[in-house]
Amino acid sequence: MTHVIDLRSDTVSKPSEEMRKVMAGAEVGDDVFGDDPTVNRLEAMAAERLGKEAAVYVPSGTMANLLGLLVNTRPGDEVLLGDQSHIFNYEGAGSARIANVQAHALRNREDGTLDPAEVRAAIRDPNIHTPKDALLCIETTHNRCGGAALPVEAIDELAGIAHDSGLRVHLDGARIFNAEVALGVPAARLAREADTVSFCLSKGLGAPVGSLLCGERDVVAAARRFRKMLGGGMRQAGVLAAAGIYALEQNVARLSEDHTNAKRLADGLRRYPAFAPNDPQTNIVIVDIVEGTLEGWLAAFQQAGVLAVGFGPQRMRMVTHINITSAGIDEALDRIERLVGVTAA
């Protein structure tokens, strides 16, 4: 059987033997009682890495972002976010259904930023007719914008505009450590102006599950109540948190390999007129299909044992991660080369 090269997402990465050993040996307790020493250690470590007072461990990035909405808003408030953002597109409208806020989507620029002038213009003058603008959400790295790592100056500027008008700021930093490595700017600095920041352990960092929401102590305490309400209070979660500690200690610096592999993949694909890939800054390759159909290429890739996902009408996404080596990228490109002659005709 052909070895499958799975580039659908960095979430498909699997825990290593070493990580599994650490998980098996984790000291645990009941985390809802605050008794799990491994969860407590992960939360302290996360808060420190993100430069915040406290952090809470949750099952997923979606829950971390939802907690970010819940603690920074009241029902009926308005949230400004990017029209390409994960929160707006891929979190089941939890903002509307659970946080009861109105999402006001602003155009994301290609580099994942929002236009400062458009943010300023979107903030409404308070009066009895208008919804109250309570929160601005920013995303880095930006998934739909091809893994763009937002410049720290852009994050600071947008956060400054929000704060000047009394809005709070949530940073969806699901892949903030990819941004840290790509920019050479510590995650804590990237998140400095954000009131809350979420990040994921289960993407490029290679843990099987888990995300964190970081912020001020009282805000995280409020998030902990919402986590319980949503059913995210886990018990002997130290078994999972141990993987997160291992990931933060061992798997951050190596993200640069994923970025190099993504460039190698994009450069390889660019040789074929059928494909117009982005120039990836981190680990996400977005490929516009110029010849043939998305469905045709996805099926052909799958037949050849290369997995990608559709990411728009004529667009596919391929993501590098800890289980993909540079030899794996070369193998994927060899398989695609064999297809190009066949499928593109």
Ligand SMILES: Cc1ncc(COP(=O)(O)O)c(C=O)c1O
């Ligand atoms: C930018 C961003 N935020 C949040 C999430 C949600 O993470 P999860 O899948 O753990 O809910 C993702 C997942 O891909 C993401 O890309």
